[in-house]
Amino acid sequence: MSRRVRVMAALALGCLVAAPVRADDDEREALARARQEQAALVALVARCSPAFVAVGGGSAVCIRADGLIVTNHHVAGDREQWAVYFGDGRPALKAKRLGADARGDLCFLKVEGEHSDLPFLPLGDSSRVVPGQRVFALGNPWLLSQDGRPTVTFGIVSALHHNQGGYTDAIMTDTAVNPGNSGGPLITLGGEVIGINGRIMTRFAGVRVNTGIGVAIPSNQIRNFFEPLSTAKPVWHGELASVFVAAAERPVLGVRVTDIYTSSPAYRAGLRYDDIVTAVGGVPVRTRSQFDGILGTHPAGSVVTLDVTRIDADLDLGEPIPDDVATSRHAIAVRLASVEPVRHGIEFAVGSGDDAPYTTTVERVEPGGPAWCAGLRPGDRITHVDGEPLAEARQFASVWRYGYPGKRIVLAIERGGIAMLRTIELTGVQPE
Amino acid sequence: MSARAIRIASTLVVVAASLSAPAQGERPALDTAIERTLQRHARALAPSLVTLRIDHYALTRETARVRRSRLNRARRDRGIPRGQADVFERYIARARGPVTGLLVRPGVVLTSHYHVVGCVAGVRIEFADGSFARGRVGGWNATLDLAVILFDASRSAARPVALARAPLPPVGASVAILATAWGRDPLTINVGAVSAHERLDGRAVQLDGCLNAGNSGGVVIDLDGRVVAIVGHVDPLGARGLNSGIGFATPIAQVLDALDDLVAGRHVERDPRAFLGIRADSAGAERVLIEYVVDDSAAAAAGLRVGDRLVSIGGTRILEPEDVLRALRRRRAGDTVPVVIERDGEPLTVQVTLGSRG
Numbered sequence: 001m002s003r004r005v006r007v008m009a010a011l012a013l014g015c016l017v018a019a020p021v022r023a024d025d026d027e028r029e030a031l032a033r034a035r036q037e038q039a040a041l042v043a044l045v046a047r048c049s050p051a052f053v054a055v056g057g058g059s060a061v062c063i064r065a066d067g068l069i070v071t072n073h074h075v076a077g078d079r080e081q082w083a084v085y086f087g088d089g090r091p092a093l094k095a096k097r098l099g100a101d102a103r104g105d106l107c108f109l110k111v112e113g114e115h116s117d118l119p120f121l122p123l124g125d126s127s128r129v130v131p132g133q134r135v136f137a138l139g140n141p142w143l144l145s146q147d148g149r150p151t152v153t154f155g156i157v158s159a160l161h162h163n164q165g166g167y168t169d170a171i172m173t174d175t176a177v178n179p180g181n182s183g184g185p186l187i188t189l190g191g192e193v194i195g196i197n198g199r200i201m202t203r204f205a206g207v208r209v210n211t212g213i214g215v216a217i218p219s220n221q222i223r224n225f226f227e228p229l230s231t232a233k234p235v236w237h238g239e240l241a242s243v244f245v246a247a248a249e250r251p252v253l254g255v256r257v258t259d260i261y262t263s264s265p266a267y268r269a270g271l272r273y274d275d276i277v278t279a280v281g282g283v284p285v286r287t288r289s290q291f292d293g294i295l296g297t298h299p300a301g302s303v304v305t306l307d308v309t310r311i312d313a314d315l316d317l318g319e320p321i322p323d324d325v326a327t328s329r330h331a332i333a334v335r336l337a338s339v340e341p342v343r344h345g346i347e348f349a350v351g352s353g354d355d356a357p358y359t360t361t362v363e364r365v366e367p368g369g370p371a372w373c374a375g376l377r378p379g380d381r382i383t384h385v386d387g388e389p390l391a392e393a394r395q396f397a398s399v400w401r402y403g404y405p406g407k408r409i410v411l412a413i414e415r416g417g418i419a420m421l422r423t424i425e426l427t428g429v430q431p432e
Numbered sequence: 433m434s435a436r437a438i439r440i441a442s443t444l445v446v447v448a449a450s451l452s453a454p455a456q457g458e459r460p461a462l463d464t465a466i467e468r469t470l471q472r473h474a475r476a477l478a479p480s481l482v483t484l485r486i487d488h489y490a491l492t493r494e495t496a497r498v499r500r501s502r503l504n505r506a507r508r509d510r511g512i513p514r515g516q517a518d519v520f521e522r523y524i525a526r527a528r529g530p531v532t533g534l535l536v537r538p539g540v541v542l543t544s545h546y547h548v549v550g551c552v553a554g555v556r557i558e559f560a561d562g563s564f565a566r567g568r569v570g571g572w573n574a575t576l577d578l579a580v581i582l583f584d585a586s587r588s589a590a591r592p593v594a595l596a597r598a599p600l601p602p603v604g605a606s607v608a609i610l611a612t613a614w615g616r617d618p619l620t621i622n623v624g625a626v627s628a629h630e631r632l633d634g635r636a637v638q639l640d641g642c643l644n645a646g647n648s649g650g651v652v653i654d655l656d657g658r659v660v661a662i663v664g665h666v667d668p669l670g671a672r673g674l675n676s677g678i679g680f681a682t683p684i685a686q687v688l689d690a691l692d693d694l695v696a697g698r699h700v701e702r703d704p705r706a707f708l709g710i711r712a713d714s715a716g717a718e719r720v721l722i723e724y725v726v727d728d729s730a731a732a733a734a735g736l737r738v739g740d741r742l743v744s745i746g747g748t749r750i751l752e753p754e755d756v757l758r759a760l761r762r763r764r765a766g767d768t769v770p771v772v773i774e775r776d777g778e779p780l781t782v783q784v785t786l787g788s789r790g
Contacts, residue, residue, distance in 0.1 A: 027472060034470075041604045144631055144638065151638060
């Protein structure tokens with residue numbers, strides 16, 4: 001069944017021979033319950049398996065009756081067209097790639113043509129998953145399947161909110177996950193997809209087989225990026241720029257803000273030095289990597305609420321927090337900047353002096369770039385950014401540091417003594 | 433929907449709802465029922481399980497040279513070409529540790545194949561009651577990964593298990609695997625689920641239990657305590673005999689079909705795998721081109737060339753390189769398949785007689 005119910009019972013042979021087998025009431029009841037549980041599991045697997053999809057060298061799952069398929073970017077991200085094999089063994093269908101997210105290792109495919117009755121599994125709510133909960137995986141490890149029917153492996157959720165590097169808010173499971181399981185679903189016993197299996201933790205890079213620690217992308221990350229992925233738009237991951245944190249244990253568990261720029265959106269939204277962030281978007285955080293990781297599962301430009309415990313005392317810099325300190329709780333909503341660099345397409349003219357190496361006069365405008373499209377031209381002098389005066393070009397750094405693709409910025413410029421307003425829309429720079 | 437089907441469906445809804453009882457962190461109180469039932473059946477079956485110690489490797493001290501010469505002799509005896517000697521030795525080398533066997537008839541122990549073919553010196557059979565006997569290798573079947581060890585039935589009072597045809601448990605069902613993993617003395621039981629049917633060209637059922645090299649020859653039982661499969665094919669796929677969550681077992685129906693031949697001492701070699709001899713690469717837009725043709729292969733003999741576009745192999749459309757594997761999976765060496773290609777824009781059908789590798 002699962003690793004949890006797996007027993008490695010060392011049965012002493014002599015004792016075994018002596019023990020008579022009695023089917024007393026207790027055992028009959030156990031058998032009846034076992035049969036009932038087994039029947040439910042078998043029915044569940046039979047119900048879920050048709051929605052499994054084999055694609056290329058990996059796995060995938062259909063999440064909508066019209067043939068919307070989720071898989072890993074490293075399975076299906078590099079080609080436009082795929083043949084997909086549903087788990088019920090029907091002949092191959094053609095699918096085309098929709099959105100692809102290399103950073104989040106997610107990719108959406110759509111079965112071509114009009115469909116309304118393809119087998120699918122709903123996306124579950126990964127925030128309701130608990131460690132220890134039984135789950136199972138559908139996949140096509142080692143391409144063993146000859147007809148699209150998946151391999152079924154059972155296990156439990158081992159850990160949650162693990163920033164694995166690539167997968168920043170991963171579900172870890174002891175369900176057997178092997179090469180070829182990539183892109184396949186991790187499913188609750190309620191039949192909902194709560195993750196996409198994509199990686200295996202291993203100590204040795206060369207040995208890529210199941211180790212008992214499979215790593216899955218949570219379904220809520222898929223939900224957060226659903227719109228761009230399903231409409232084939234570029235995907236941008238969020239971050240809280242210019243906020244630095246460290247794990248904290250007192251007065252509450254969380255991460256303590258150890259530095260914050262006053263120019264940052266977080267500061268403007270009310271986050272302060274020494275605040276302790278206890279949860280990001282409702283998910284409790286304990287470490288810096290969790291803090292960064294959970295933010296990374298939200299798109300740039302989206303608003304995330306931080307649960308903050310504020311220390312209502314005047315502490316000196318670096319002074320330990322007293323146990324009996326007064327605290328207050330706040331919810332702070334912050335708009336996320338983009339992890340990837342954004343583009344505005346403006347170069348400033350070089351000024352004189354070390355303090356202001358660049359003037360606020362535009363020297364070059366990237367042809368076809370966001371500033372060009374908004375009508376900026378070389379020689380324009382930028383006086384205000386979003387209503388705030390621009391004293392020196394350095395301050396303009398916040399435009400790209402806290403920006404995100406699609407963000408609109410209103411610039412007040414002076415051209416030949418005439419003041420005018422121009423709105424530029426930032427674009428992203430796709431990573432290679 | 434019939435009344436019965438509705439009743440079953442409603443029962444399942446209730447059970448599924450109780451199974452899914454999620455986020456509150458409580459353990460659903462039903463995970464012990466399957467475990468306990470399987471444990472009870474395991475206890476009943478334990479007296480019929482034996483530990484096999486392969487003398488050749490476990491009990492004698494040999495120099496590497498002597499061992500190598502014995503291996504070579506065993507290889508020659510079986511007519512295995514020198515090129516495959518390493519594969520041969522890799523499988524035999526696993527036989528160093530004790531493995532599991534099942535007493536199926538008086539004087540007959542069933543186990544999996546590769547652990548015994550390399551054995552020349554004999555086998556020591558250790559029974560659950562502590563007695564032991566010397567045995568010799570009877571028949572073996574490399575395709576099904578089975579072998580029998582024969583011994584003098586009067587040496588042991590152990591009761592053979594009566595094997596009977598049992599349906600394979602459905603996918604998702606729990607089974608127990610009884611074996612002597614790593615050859616340590618106590619019997620081990622671990623519980624896994626049926627992952628898939630009809631694996632390895634229909635020769636095996638796939639399990640997600642903890643199957644290591646020492647589990648080979650172990651017994652798979654279902655909730656009713658029936659022997660439904662014999663563990664074999666221990667990870668031929670690259671985990672080097674360690675558990676990867678992908679294990680295989682030979683279904684009992686196929687075991688029973690082969691048992692008489694095994695007892696009679698018949699030897700069945702592995703079916704040679706079909707080998708076409710091309711490497712295919714995607715050229716985008718569902719175009720798959722031949723990138724490389726192996727010299728002296730079936731493809732070369734049939735006149736396939738680099739740059740030919742593959743349209744179909746044996747009726748399977750080739751839309752991507754993986755489809756070539758899919759098309760060849762169920763084929764055997766010697767089969768003739770029509771290969772439709774497109775060369776210089778012209779469709780062309782070529783009959784290819786598949787070969788085998790090596």
